Amino acid sequence: MCQKDKDYSQNPSHFEEIHESVSHRDLNWEQYRGYIEGMRFFDPHVHMTSRTTDDYQAMYDAGIVALIEPAFWLGQPRTGLASFKDYFSSLVNWERFRSSQFGIKHYCTIGLNSREANNEPLAEQVMEILPLFLYKEGVVGVGEIGFDDQTPAEEKYYRAQLELAKEAKLPVQVHTPHRDKKQGTERSMAIALEHGLDPSWVVIDHNNEETVKSVLDQGFYAAFTIYPFTKMGNERMVKVVQRYGSERIMINCAADWGISDPLALPKTAALMKMHGIDDETIRQVTYQNAIDAFGKSGQIDEADFANGIAIDQSLKMNGNTILRGGQQPLVPRESLLIK
Numbered sequence: 001m002c003q004k005d006k007d008y009s010q011n012p013s014h015f016e017e018i019h020e021s022v023s024h025r026d027l028n029w030e031q032y033r034g035y036i037e038g039m040r041f042f043d044p045h046v047h048m049t050s051r052t053t054d055d056y057q058a059m060y061d062a063g064i065v066a067l068i069e070p071a072f073w074l075g076q077p078r079t080g081l082a083s084f085k086d087y088f089s090s091l092v093n094w095e096r097f098r099s100s101q102f103g104i105k106h107y108c109t110i111g112l113n114s115r116e117a118n119n120e121p122l123a124e125q126v127m128e129i130l131p132l133f134l135y136k137e138g139v140v141g142v143g144e145i146g147f148d149d150q151t152p153a154e155e156k157y158y159r160a161q162l163e164l165a166k167e168a169k170l171p172v173q174v175h176t177p178h179r180d181k182k183q184g185t186e187r188s189m190a191i192a193l194e195h196g197l198d199p200s201w202v203v204i205d206h207n208n209e210e211t212v213k214s215v216l217d218q219g220f221y222a223a224f225t226i227y228p229f230t231k232m233g234n235e236r237m238v239k240v241v242q243r244y245g246s247e248r249i250m251i252n253c254a255a256d257w258g259i260s261d262p263l264a265l266p267k268t269a270a271l272m273k274m275h276g277i278d279d280e281t282i283r284q285v286t287y288q289n290a291i292d293a294f295g296k297s298g299q300i301d302e303a304d305f306a307n308g309i310a311i312d313q314s315l316k317m318n319g320n321t322i323l324r325g326g327q328q329p330l331v332p333r334e335s336l337l338i339k
């Protein structure tokens with residue numbers, strides 16, 4: 001469906017200015033489930049804190065076995081350090097538990113996002129608490145960090161966090177800007193190299209056709225975000241994979257509190273299959289490459305999720321459960337993977 005004439009309710013978080021006319025094809029479950037039966041997916045960029053339990057259930061049903069939740073902004077600026085602290089803490093505690101209740105292994109990256117790097121007095125304080133979270137179990141990288149408006153403050157804290165990543169021996173998840181993307185992407189890579197990072201430890205996110213070649217040529221991982229209306233549409237993604245193959249390319253949905261689709265990854269896999277892309281290539285870009293890149297953290301053991309994780313909704317975390325009064329723990333619906 002062509003979305004050209006729509007008033008894009010822009011997702012202000014990952015908004016991109018360029019709108020392609022033919023880029024995205026939405027698929028309903030009945031249309032695509034047959035194509036992905038038996039496939040498993042690893043989505044390396046989803047903000048589950050903003051999503052519902054229905055999303056978790058649908059992702060599980062579609063074969064998503066693991067995901068990474070990057071630390072991000074909340075849609076409005078935080079006013080104090082305690083909000084950052086509680087947010088980071090929720091990523092390594094409650095959200096991970098919530099995910100486990102739907103059979104999905106949850107990892108996260110921790111960092112100061114580019115927008116809030118512009119509040120320097122607060123950014124200074126956030127930098128001080130980052131090491132308290134970077135070394136926690138299940139933290140697979142520093143992220144998402146990088147440029148938004150490409151201000152001097154953004155650059156300062158991007159550089160400082162690259163140093164933290166080196167010190168902690170963690171991969172880096174780089175959010176590239178949506179305005180002046182090409183230039184911002186080049187600048188992000190040049191700075192990472194200047195700080196001595198091995199490009200195979202750096203995932204450059206939100207690529208498009210203009211940026212991908214340079215990212216791959218310089219040895220970085222290239223991540224692509226599939227959005228329903230803006231950014232990379234899934235039809236465009238199919239073409240990228242046909243052209244560049246699967247090496248160091250990964251796909252994510254970057255779903256958050258804005259208009260986005262937590263099932264973008266399995267849908268894109270189905271579309272690749274429909275276009276005749278082989279199963280091994282699909283597996284690389286929707287599962288394996290993310291594990292290889294973020295597995296450098298030493299925090300990912302594929303055995304934990306490769307065959308699905310056991311779900312026990314009677315579990316509690318600090319006395320809290322995802323169930324509400326009177327609800328019985330669910331016997332989850334079968335996922336495509338388990339069948």
Ligand SMILES: [Zn+2]
Nearest residue numbers: 070072144254
């Ligand atoms: Zn994000």
